[in-house]
Each structure stands twice: as C-alpha cells, then as structure tokens.
Amino acid sequence: MNRQAFTRAALAAVGALLAGGPGGRGQERPRVRVNGARVTEQLRALAEFGKNPEGGVSRVAYSEADRAGREYVLGLMRTAGLDPKTDYAGNLIGRRAGSSPGAAPIMLGSHIDSVPNGGNYDGPVGAIGAIEVARALTEAGITTQHPLEVAIFSNEEGGKTGSRAISGELADKELDLVTASGRTVRDGIAFIDGDPGRLASARRRPGDVAAFLELHVEQGAILQRGGIAIGVVEGIVGIKRWNVTVEGFANHAGTTPMDARQDAMVAAARFIEAVPRVVTRTPGRQVGTVGRIQAFPGAPNVIPGRVALSLELRDLDMPKIDRILEDLRAEAQRIGALNGTIFRFDEFYVSHAAPTDERIRRLIEEAASELGLSTLRMPSGAGHDAQSIAQLAPVGMVFVPSVEGISHSPSEFSHPDAIAAGVNVLLHTLLKLDATFGAR
C-alpha cells in the first residue's frame, strides 16, 4: 500500500472512531445492510401457512394456520438470538440486550395474522423485517445502547387485540366477540398460549418503551403513483365500529301487501345507500364502510324482521367521526319512519387516531436519504399496531409501495427490492433513534 493510500485509510479509520462507532453522532454511518434475499425467502415461507389455492392467505388470528405461522416466526426469532416469549395477550416478544441495561427498550414489530382471503405482505413485511434488523445487527457485531424488543402482535386484523392489551385500550366486552377463526377472542388468546385471565399483566405504561417503529406496506397507491420509495407516516386514522340492528316485522312474503310491510331489509338497503352520501357530505379524507350484513330469519319466503349490519368510520379526527355518526343516526331515523322500522347502533370497537412523532419522522427521512431513497410524508388510512403503542410511546411508521395499491386481497404484492429498501430504512432509523433518544 503506498503512502497516500495508507494516509487515506488511516484518516477514514479515525473518522469512523470520531463517529462514535455504530449509530454514532458523527458523519460516518455504519455500512450495515439487511439480507434482502433472506427476507424474501422468509416471506415466501410464511405465506405457506394458510395459503389459498387461488393465491394469498387466510391466516386469520387464532386459526390453526395462525398458530403454525407463529411457530415458524418463533423459530426465526430464536435464530436471530431474540429468545422470544409469548405474553399473556398472545404477543410474541423477542428481546436483544443493549449496552445501557437500564434504558427502556426500542421496540420494532407488526403482525402476521391476515384477513380472510388476504395477501402475503400486510403485516409480514414489518414482522419479518423487524426480525431481520435484529439479525443484521448481530451479524454486523453492533450492540445498540437501548435494549431492542421485536413484537409480533396478535390478532391485528380482528381488532389489534394484542397491541391494545399492551396499551390498555382492550375492553373486556371484546373478549366475547367471535373472530373469523370461529373462536371468541378469549378462547383464541388461550389457543395461542396467552392467558385471557391475566391480560392486565400484558399492559405497558408510558416510559416502558423508549420508541416504537413499524414497517408496513402502504396498502394504497400513493407511493407507486409518485414513484416514491419510502412513505413517512404522519398519522394513523382512528377507527370506530358499530353493530347496527334494524328491527322490522317478519311476515309472509306472499300474503303481505307491499304497502303493509315493515321490511327490515329494505330499510337496511336504504341506509347502506345513504352511508357514502352522508360520509362524503363533510370535506376531508374520512371513510365509512358497511362490511357485513345478515338478514333474519333469512328465508326467501319471509319478509326480514331483523337485519344486522356492521358500520365502520375512520378519520384522523375522532370528533369528526362522532359528528358523522350523528348524521347517520338522523338519516336512519328518517329511513325508519318511511316503513315503521327502528335502527339501533351499538359501538363495539374504538382504536384512537395517532400522530407519529416528528423527531422520528425526521430520522426516517434522514435514514432514507442516506440510503439514496426518496420519501413522502403521508397519512395512513389503514389502522396499525403502531397506533396502539402510540398511547404510551413515541412512534414512527415506514411505508413501502403496494403494487396498484391493492391490499386485503390475494393480489396484494410489493417488490422484493422495495421491501429490502424499507427494512434498511427501518435498520438505520433504529440506529439513529438509539443514538438520539438518550439511553438512561
């Protein structure tokens, strides 16, 4: 090595030392990168659990497929040296020691349960990505100051049960809800080795977690349409859900004249048609959906005496959700008066809107920029576990593009390179968080 080369190498080494080593405050950034091929292979393997012949998965929470998928992920967590445990709410929690043992952990995570006939990326990208970050740090010989926790939250799709048990938002009445697996939440938690009788012990308090980061597919088309690599989430919408019951009068479909019916199905149909009209009356990005309907007694020759619907409203502004519900109640009253039916609204689910932390948004942007990736700040119209953890810690969310914005569908897809880029941003944001959110 000639004198100039030696001098250059020596100066670079000194520079790296001044940078304080991995995650340091200096200019030199650790060159550590995740293993994208490993992430791709693990996503493919996880997709086998609950695989549907037409593509995608039905790995609904508390199902056999969910339990088998969790076993696979537990294996990945052990290989990554995370020594995973199952908490009382059924969350898989892995832990990696930090150099400041007294510091509160930085948490990464997401979920692996899916909706029925869902896709292979909603949840698993952030779950596998979080495990990969831990493994990449170990392979690079990097120890963060903060302990690192990797959380695979249970039943995200059925109501963020696991993360809302941690935040304290989970209501007892939810334990009796019957989930897509056919099990109640209570029985489902037991089925995945949690303990529904000790959920209070899964609770975390402000200060127990230094910060939380979640990587997730966008589930919309904004990033793809803009050719942007990384979404920096500004806030996650609040969600409220109601069981709407329409009471009419069951009667003979053949002998009851058309002007003498209290037809609950007709009233329900008029209400369903009114939802988009009422929801869009107010300016903004709020959304409203009727996702489930059931008529009773459900026979072709009986005028339905009762119809049960689900109603869901979402927006970043919780009071706006309440105002829109009042408008829908007034509309239901008007509809009921037309044919003598009565509407009842029973709220059964609340997930609070959550802004992300501005300091973490900036760290995500810095990390992406240093990796040569474009970014865009944006809201999340989908709910996420991050909004539960936001009740007790500062949170950040990183989005990667969803092809055609499709999600909750077998056609859901994100490119391996885009996913690897997102996991690298997760890794380097963590290192920046570790260096700036002072360990005690």
Ligand code: HGY
């Ligand atoms: O419903 C949602 O927004 C999320 O995908 N669980």
Ligand code: MN
């Ligand atoms: Mn999700």
Ligand code: MN
């Ligand atoms: Mn989802």
